[in-house]
Amino acid sequence: MISLDAPVLIEIRDLSACVDDQPILNGVNLTIRAGEIHALMGRNGSGKSTLSKVLAGHPAYKVTEGSVLYRGEDLLPLEPDERSRIGLFLGFQYPVEIPGVSNLEFLRVSTNARRLEQGMEELDTFAFEDFVRERLGLVQMDPAFLDRSVNEGFSGGEKKRNEILQMALLEPLVAILDETDSGLDIDALRIVAGGVNQLANVDNATLLITHYQRLLDLIQPDYVHVMAAGRIVRSGDKALALELEQRGYEWVDRELDALEMT
């Protein structure tokens, strides 16, 4: 829900970043306020995942220009785990498997790190089990997944549900979900979208990276942005996503040419 009086959670200004000296982001501007849901779309290779990784603090990506303020403070000097503790969450496009680390323990340690940062008490094993079981309902996940190693041998869709379970436990202020819809069957898509909708409130914000309108039918974005060649070339409301669905991305090239001429 849009309210221009709502506090700004993330302010990205002229952000450029490279990997192995190759520029990937070329001046991204984006402001996200509390209560908002943003969708980020764009062709393969346009820089969407790179933006999410830069925001999460992935060490392979070097910021060369610009700034990111998180609740008014410089985000960029912070380590990835500090970013997570203060409420930034990245749901990976390809969630990693961590063999030998129990999913339940991983979730408990990360949830407690976030709770401590928020001035809340740590949850012991029993209290955490109650909390996690309640949250499992949001993604309709079988408790048996808690006893396995993190994502090890999970199907693509199960990994995505596990990401949303993590999000439900961490209660981030800004959740970036990178192609959460990919690999989900039709029922799982509804369940995951329902979970995201239930977690969205006036105090937090969501940035959905997606290729498909089908997700945006279930999670209604307040803003839709189109990324091309490492920057946001057009922003609009949900009608923009419908336009993309009908027209594809060819017209985006013309917008980009026009931008480059200015």
Ligand SMILES: Nc1ncnc2c1ncn2[C@@H]1O[C@H](COP(=O)(O)OP(=O)(O)OP(=O)(O)O)[C@@H](O)[C@H]1O
């Ligand atoms: N670690 C890396 N090493 C080399 N090139 C990279 C790396 N990360 C990203 N790139 C390149 O940067 C460009 C943008 O990639 P990115 O993954 O951000 O695109 P995307 O918009 O998320 O694409 P998709 O829709 O296919 O997921 C691509 O050309 C990609 O090959």
